[in-house]
Amino acid sequence: MSSMGLQSARTRPEDLPMKANLTRRRLLLGGLSMLALASAGCQSVPTGLPGEPQQQQPSVTEALPPANGEIIGAGAVRVAMLLPLSAPGSGGKIGIELRNAAQLAIEDLGADSLQIVVKDTAGEPAQALAMATEATAEGSSLVLGPVFAPEVIQAATVLRQAGKIAIAFSSDQTVAGGGVYLNSFLPQSVVDRTAAYAFSQGYKTFVAMVPNNAAGALAERQLQQTLGVLGGALLQVERYDPSDASVQTAASNIAAKAGEAQAIFIPDGGNSPSAVAAALRSNGVDLSGKKLLGTGLWSSAVLGDPTLTGAWFADTDQQKLGEFKARYAQKFGAEPSTNAVLSYDSVALAVGIVRLHGPVGFTPAVIEARSGFTGYGGVFRFGSDGSNQRAYTVYEVLPGGQRKVVSPSPTSFSGA
Incomplete structure (x- = not known):
């Protein structure tokens, strides 16, 4: 490091308890990614999910097999989350933050809204491949993660074969496409x-x-x-x-x-x-x-x-992001990095899709809705190439x- 201290910052890869009830109501009325649950007449916000809500959601016709990993939530639809929980250094830290944000989202939106199976990739591509294989065998309808580009590349090979969609957290746009969407802050x-x-x-x-x-x-x-x-x-x-x-x-x-x-x-x-x-x-x-x-x-x-x-x-809109970080810190005792909000918004998006379309809703037509979605991380939408477009302040x-x-x-x- 020079005497001038020149350095490159890393790309970042308040609701108090008394406000909890208000926050939960805001989420369910469309304040986050699951805006599709809001009234169709609300023209000021994107609905995100095309078509009218179904009167009866498609049901899960078969019982889900046992799953390996920590399970968050008790919903009938299973989503796997591939995170580098035991990776060394900052990789493990962001993995834990993403896991915690998912828990916060499930608690806000209801434990019966989704079942998330958290699987540790250790930040290793081979392990990500193994966990993706395991997730498909366990009946996961969607995969959230992995985080690092080499992991995404490996996991995508088995997910594409199984016809599963992944919403990964990598900021490397070259790994997107073919059923892999990136919910990240693309530079x-x-x-x-x-x-x-x-x-x-x-x-x-x-x-x-x-x-x-x-x-x-x-x-x-x-x-x-x-x-x-x-x-x-x-x-x-x-x-x-x-x-x-x-x-x-x-x-x-x-x-x-x-x-x-x-x-x-x-x-x-x-x-x-x-x-x-x-x-x-x-x-x-x-x-x-x-x-x-x-x-x-x-x-x-x-x-x-x-x-x-x-x-x-x-x-990113720092006011909205600050609200999320304060709520996270209130529950987990420390403020998270900005990337943690991606997990919350992805889980909320998955819940919204399940409530409208059931387990069959994770399709390109739904994920690529041009009206987009909104969350603590701002308005965003996915392109057909798997990249994303975001609104910034x-x-x-x-x-x-x-x-x-x-x-x-x-x-x-x-x-x-």
């Missing part, structure tokens, strides 16, 4: 939201300083694609490694075009936004009148540098590193 959507909002506010010419890693390359490609569609111009891109010297070299190389550009895109976290801005200034770039842009990584970045005041970045950095909303998250998908 492409965040980049698109940031750039599109800046363009709508009159910023048409961009340069980008991106970290020299896979995430940086992904952000660069999406920025090029978004600006290409909108008619904007990406004048130059420079990549940097996590060292002062590399950042200075990149800033020197891009200085001339940065002087011409209206916006400077920095899709990195930690101290990187401030470090990049300082390097640009030291190379003669006048940042006054230019708009600095970031991504959700800025939520955990050091933003107190006055140079960053006025910058914009897109991220755009924030502006205030003095002292605080932030305010300048463009709220959309509450529905226009034209859906």
Whole structure:
């Protein structure tokens, strides 16, 4: 680590007890992914599930066989959850958080709404394959997980053969498709939201300083694609490694075009936004009148540098996310990472599908509803390629590193 402290933040892969009854009622009336249970006349929210609710749900005609793993809930429809519970380090931590969020969802929505069988993949592809095989043999109608891309690849081989759909939590879009859907925070959507909002506010010419890693390359490609569609111009891109010297070299190389550009895109976290801005200034770039842009990584970045005041970045709606995190912390004693909300929303979505369509409802036609779904993590929908599209909030950095909303998250998908 350099003296400047340049670092990349990892991509993130309040209801008190007295409000519990109100929260449960809100969930059942359509506040989360199971919005399909709400009145069909509510035009302000996406229903998510096509067609009218059935008067009688399809019943489970055969008793489910015994299952291996922890069982959460006592519903007649079984869903397997493949998580890296015993994986070392952060992998095991996120596995436990996803498991806890699933429990919270089942408690909110009713123990008889679903039966979740939690299976430990240990973060190992071979184990994920074995657990997926076991889940199909045990009559699971849907699989939630796995988390890591190599696990998803292996589990998908057996799930596709069995005709089962998986809603995985990987942020690697290359593993999606063929019955595998990703409920995750794909970085492409965040980049698109940031750039599109800046363009709508009159910023048409961009340069980008991106970290020299896979995430940086992904952000660069999406920025090029978004600006290409909108008619904007990406004048130059420079990549940097996590060292002062590399950042200075990149800033020197891009200085001339940065002087011409209206916006400077920095899709990195930690101290990187401030470090990049300082390097640009030291190379003669006048940042006054230019708009600095970031991504959700800025939520955990050091933003107190006055140079960053006025910058914009897109991220998940932090108010709604904060409500979930507070409820989680109230029950489990610690605030979870942002990814935990994906488990809650996925379980709520599964419950909504079962209540409308029974165990036969986990089909592409239902999962890919263009109206989408909504949850604590915001409005989202799945594409036919297994990727997802999400609604994000755009924030502006205030003095002292605080932030305010300048463009709220959309509450529905226009034209859906």
